[in-house]
Amino acid sequence: MIETKQIERPKLILIADDIEINQDALEVILEEDYHLLFAENGKEALEMMYSHKDDLSMLLLDLNMPLMNGYEVLEHIRQDEQLQHIPVIVLTADKNAELRALQLGAADFITKPFDIPEIILTRVDRILELSEGKKLISAAETERLTGLYTRNFFFEYAWRLYRYHSEMHMDAIVINIEQFHSINAVNGRGFGDSVLKLIGDEIRTFLAGTQGIASRVEADRFDVYCLQQNDYRALLDRFQEAVNRYMPNVSIHLRMGVMPWREEIDPVVMFDRAQAACNMVRGDYQNPLMIYNEELHSQELMTQRLLNDLNSAITEHQLKVYYQPKYDIQCVPPRLFSAEALIRWRHPELGMIAPGQFIPLFENKGLIGKVDSYVWEEAARQVKEWKEKYGFLLPVSVNLSRADVFDPTLVDRVVRLIRENDLDFRDIKLEVTESAYTDQAKDVLDVVLRLREHGFEIEMDDFGSGYSSLNMLSDMPIDVLKMDMKFIRNIESSDTDMRLVRLILDIAKYLRVKAVAEGVETPGQLSLLKEAGCDIVQGFFFSRPVPPEEFEKLIQQEIALERSTE
Ligand code: C2E
Ligand code: MG
Ligand code: MG
Numbered sequence: 001m002i003e004t005k006q007i008e009r010p011k012l013i014l015i016a017d018d019i020e021i022n023q024d025a026l027e028v029i030l031e032e033d034y035h036l037l038f039a040e041n042g043k044e045a046l047e048m049m050y051s052h053k054d055d056l057s058m059l060l061l062d063l064n065m066p067l068m069n070g071y072e073v074l075e076h077i078r079q080d081e082q083l084q085h086i087p088v089i090v091l092t093a094d095k096n097a098e099l100r101a102l103q104l105g106a107a108d109f110i111t112k113p114f115d116i117p118e119i120i121l122t123r124v125d126r127i128l129e130l131s132e133g134k135k136l137i138s139a140a141e142t143e144r145l146t147g148l149y150t151r152n153f154f155f156e157y158a159w160r161l162y163r164y165h166s167e168m169h170m171d172a173i174v175i176n177i178e179q180f181h182s183i184n185a186v187n188g189r190g191f192g193d194s195v196l197k198l199i200g201d202e203i204r205t206f207l208a209g210t211q212g213i214a215s216r217v218e219a220d221r222f223d224v225y226c227l228q229q230n231d232y233r234a235l236l237d238r239f240q241e242a243v244n245r246y247m248p249n250v251s252i253h254l255r256m257g258v259m260p261w262r263e264e265i266d267p268v269v270m271f272d273r274a275q276a277a278c279n280m281v282r283g284d285y286q287n288p289l290m291i292y293n294e295e296l297h298s299q300e301l302m303t304q305r306l307l308n309d310l311n312s313a314i315t316e317h318q319l320k321v322y323y324q325p326k327y328d329i330q331c332v333p334p335r336l337f338s339a340e341a342l343i344r345w346r347h348p349e350l351g352m353i354a355p356g357q358f359i360p361l362f363e364n365k366g367l368i369g370k371v372d373s374y375v376w377e378e379a380a381r382q383v384k385e386w387k388e389k390y391g392f393l394l395p396v397s398v399n400l401s402r403a404d405v406f407d408p409t410l411v412d413r414v415v416r417l418i419r420e421n422d423l424d425f426r427d428i429k430l431e432v433t434e435s436a437y438t439d440q441a442k443d444v445l446d447v448v449l450r451l452r453e454h455g456f457e458i459e460m461d462d463f464g465s466g467y468s469s470l471n472m473l474s475d476m477p478i479d480v481l482k483m484d485m486k487f488i489r490n491i492e493s494s495d496t497d498m499r500l501v502r503l504i505l506d507i508a509k510y511l512r513v514k515a516v517a518e519g520v521e522t523p524g525q526l527s528l529l530k531e532a533g534c535d536i537v538q539g540f541f542f543s544r545p546v547p548p549e550e551f552e553k554l555i556q557q558e559i560a561l562e563r564s565t566e
Helices: 021-032 044-053 069-079 095-104 117-140 153-165 180-187 189-207 230-246 266-282 295-317 355-364 368-390 410-420 441-454 470-475 485-491 496-512 523-534 546-565
Strands: 012-016 035-041 055-062 088-092 106-111 170-177 211-219 220-225 255-260 289-292 318-328 337-345 351-353 396-398 428-433 457-463 479-482 514-517 537-538
Touching: 012 044, 012 318, 021 035, 021 069, 021 117, 035 044, 044 055, 044 069, 044 355, 055 069, 055 117, 069 088, 069 095, 069 351, 088 117, 095 153, 106 117, 117 428, 153 170, 153 211, 153 220, 153 266, 153 410, 170 230, 170 266, 180 189, 180 337, 189 230, 211 485, 220 266, 220 318, 230 255, 255 266, 266 289, 266 295, 295 337, 295 355, 295 410, 318 368, 318 546, 337 355, 337 368, 337 537, 351 355, 355 368, 368 396, 368 428, 368 496, 368 546, 410 441, 428 441, 428 546, 441 457, 470 496, 479 485, 479 496, 485 496, 496 514, 496 523
Parallel strands: 012 035, 012 055, 055 088, 088 106, 255 289, 337 396, 396 428, 428 457, 457 479, 479 514, 514 537
Antiparallel strands: 170 220, 170 255, 211 220, 318 337, 318 537, 337 351
16 A cells, blocks of 8 residues: 655645734734634634635634634534534633633633734644644534533533633532442343432533533533532532432432632632542441532642552561460460461651551551561561571461452562572461452452462451351361451440351351450450450450561560470
């Protein structure tokens, strides 16, 4: 095939302005880069557009012209498919004209008296580029299902409102549907679509006659940029009631996040915050409305901070691994059995940070692998050191996150860890939280089986936190059940809780695995557990998680005890 190279000809621009000096000024600025045509009034401009409709790249349009003014020209273009593809930049001295021109479809404007030439040239170039891209997506200014703006157009218009109409105080509001995927799954996509359409219609009715705009920016997220409201709850109720009215047989819950107008904050940030607020009330059917406030802001800053600081935490060894002992309580006196490695972050400015503050965050952002690798390596190195120093077998359990379990390199990584530190597979145990077993149970099963084939022991952490079913359990190749702390907390006062603990111990016996009780704080809890046949106990009663230097003292005590009973 012969490739035909097209020589690019300069693009053709029509300048419609009745004032000659304006024409001249623009000619001077643009003539080097573009071919130019001139019209002196709206009527003439339209005629020229028709005769050049296939090669005209842009119209620069004055709003005040004889015979037919710029607004009428815009109106005409908007209604004629033959001309719609030609972008229009409006030339105007009247700031108030801008919004109307934009609403009539103008792509941008140049203010009179004319800006410095570079600015005009840049604007023209930019709009030409945009319009070439836009030809491909021109159908997508509004979205098929709801008729609301698509994301890019929405943000472009929101930004223009913000920039050129700072006198309008606009709120950013995000509306989301709870469990939308289940609504789709249960009732079918067609139904899901009709819910979206209904909400879209209601939003459009709400905005009708105002300067507000809205978009379905993705699946079930609606962004509304509207004049400042005084009762957000009433607004949410309005949408919720519309849904209840038209879909009475399916329960559909909306939630809403609001970022109230703030002069110095642009729409992109406004909507980020409204979205963050909306996320905060996910699943909270009692309080489905959240208004962004200072507390949320500082939480967000904290989150950002932790994410930013993760790398230096690793390279500067701010992450510390603490160890908490587990005791075999069926011996008299109880014997040190193993330990759990628990991470701490000693932040140079924020002080000590507990894992609850950053583990879920890093899990969400897909960064947990980095943290866990660090902990595993550190734990393996420590076990090796103690083994050499004391000749004492003290297995250490490390925690695995859901994401670790689904990481295809997991098995290789932990196997390498054992080999590189000259350890035995029994030296490191793996705690996998119960919630990791729930979905894709079969994939988890495969991974766990492979780990066990190597000789790792697997402990199911947080057992009973509410996920696994008994029949799944019997298929699960595990070695230890660690019951969730919440069962232990009240066993001294609540009969029901103690019965649950007995039940879990029975399950463990039935599965022929050891049971570990976590969170044991009092002698009373300890004796109840012992009497019920629980093997292993971990908790503040014996020791809090401590740094390795302190943990060594527990090892030394244990060795002394061993010697004295020999
Ligand atoms: P977990 O694995 O269930 O760890 C047990 C948690 O219970 C630890 O909290 C421990 O300090 C606490 N605990 C132990 N005994 C008692 C007690 O008697 N009373 C009370 N009230 N609490 C007790 P910690 O260290 O804050 O860790 C919280 C969770 O963070 C852990 O729960 C684990 O899920 C996660 N985590 C900790 N370190 C790591 C890690 O290196 N990697 C991963 N992926 N997760 C980790
Ligand atoms: Mg654990
Ligand atoms: Mg646990």
